[in-house]
Amino acid sequence: MHPILQELSNIGIIPVIRIDNPSDTLPMINALNKGGINCAEITFRSEHAKQAISDISKTYPEILVGAGTVLTIQQAQEAIEAGAKFIISPGLNEEVVKWCIDHDVLIIPGISTASEIEKAMTLGLDTVKFFPAESSGGAKRIKDLSAPYTKMHFIPTGGINQNNMHDYLSLPCVDAIGGSFMLPQELIDSKNWDGIEAKAKEAITSLLNYRLIHIGINTNSKDDASKYATLLSTCFGFKLYEKPKSTFAGEGFELLNAPGPGDHGHIAIYTPYPERAIYQLAKLGINVLEDTITRNKKTSKINFAYLDLDIAGFKFHLINPDVKM
Template sequence: MNSVLQRVYEIGIIPVIAFNSVDEALPLCKALMAGGLPAAEVTFRTACAEDCIKKIHEELPDMLLGAGTVLTKDQADRAMAAGASFIVAPGFDPEVCQHVIDKGGIMMPGTATAGEMQQAMNMGCEVVKFFPAEANGGVDKLKNIGAALKTCKWMCTGGVNAKNVNNYLGYNQIIAVGGTWMCKSDKIKAGAWDEITAMSREAVDVMLGLELGHIGINCADEAEAAKTAETIANLLSMAVKVGNSSIFVGKKEFEIMKKPGRGTNGHIAILTNNVDRAIYHLGQRGVKFDMASKNVKDGKTIAIYFADEIAGFAFHLVQR
């Protein structure tokens, strides 16, 4: 996947913004970045869009910028010149689409039917926009289309919110969603930057869905592991299941290692909806990862360990 699109995938949620003033550009983007969303699709619905993109690009170079509601070749040219890394349109216009591709840009045309999606793919669009997503049948429709268009990838916008975001992002062919729920226009007009930061952080947390998976406890040998498992099982009235290298207690909430494994005392598994996105977002929060421990299946990371222990335990992310 193109490096820009890979970053879109890792960030997962792309705030869609219609600026009313250039003065809003920097404080809003700083609020989004502080909340863990260093990206924005700036729509050309307002006259200041081009100037906002340029200002953000110059002063916040770490912000991933797209231009949205791009309807003409002229708008596309102005957006790319201002610093937009990708171009998004509400509909599929072959001329505008081809123009952006010919200039070396990344085009995400708006599509609603399999025919439009197929045409856009054949033109060279690696990702297409599905818009308006909910009104056009949502993720269920894309699953049906995806069964035929197996290499098509989507960014979905329109009706996506905190309640259904993981329905979309849980489907592998959807690389990201666009939304406004973390930065609604009334909050922007009020300059409620702290609230936008908090809502952005909440959006990231909902998307990642981090929760305790299981606790692994290191034992010196199989005999100690059996005794430890029996003690925990009796205490909590849980079942015991013996495996090759470990003994599981309960519904695998506890994994008792038959010999010392990773971590001084053991390991703690954290479940997440998407390990790749969790690596990106936790990395933004200062977590370092042991990249050599990454476990990849079918091109998708399913597990990885933190580089450092916490309280004598190795931590690792595991795909839910």
């Protein structure tokens, strides 16, 4: 995957921004970044797009800034000159796509039919925008369209918000979603950048959807593990699941047959998207333990990974819905 697409995929949410007031650009980008969203699509629907891209790429060179609603080669050219790292367009304009490919520019054109996907493939692309997402049949349609085009990746945009984003992001072929839901107009109008930061954080929190899913308790033998699990089952009615290295009492308690990671045990944190969690945790200096990673065989997505994190004698691992009881 193109390294920029890889990073957009790790972020998962691309804010679609129309700059009405040039002085808003930098504080808005700063707020989004502090909230966990270090990318942006600046749309050419506003005349200030070029200036905004230039401002961002100079002041925050680490931000992944791209240009949106690019309808002509001239706009693509202006965007790239201003420092845009990628180009997004609502539809597929062959001339614009070819110009981008010829100039080694990452272009993500919009499509909404199988024939348009074939056109994108013929031009050499492996990632497209799906636009307008909700009114073109939504996640269901992407799922159907992706069936024959197994290598095509999608960035749906249009009508997506915190409530329906998981419908899209849970499809392995969806790299990220675009939207403006974390940028309510009233917060922009009142230059409430703390409010925007909170909205961005809320979007990422909602994306990662962390929750405690089980606690792992170290014991010294399979017998002990089994005994404690049975006791938990007796007390609380939890169902028992025998596993190769442990016994579960319900989904919440894993009794290990031998001391595992952590002096006191471990804690499993659920997230639908371990890659995205790892990306955000790395910003906090918390790294994944590479050799503990396991992946879904079909999609190659991470479904389990220990973190380099120990709190009060507990080690932490991430786990996603792939891993079933």
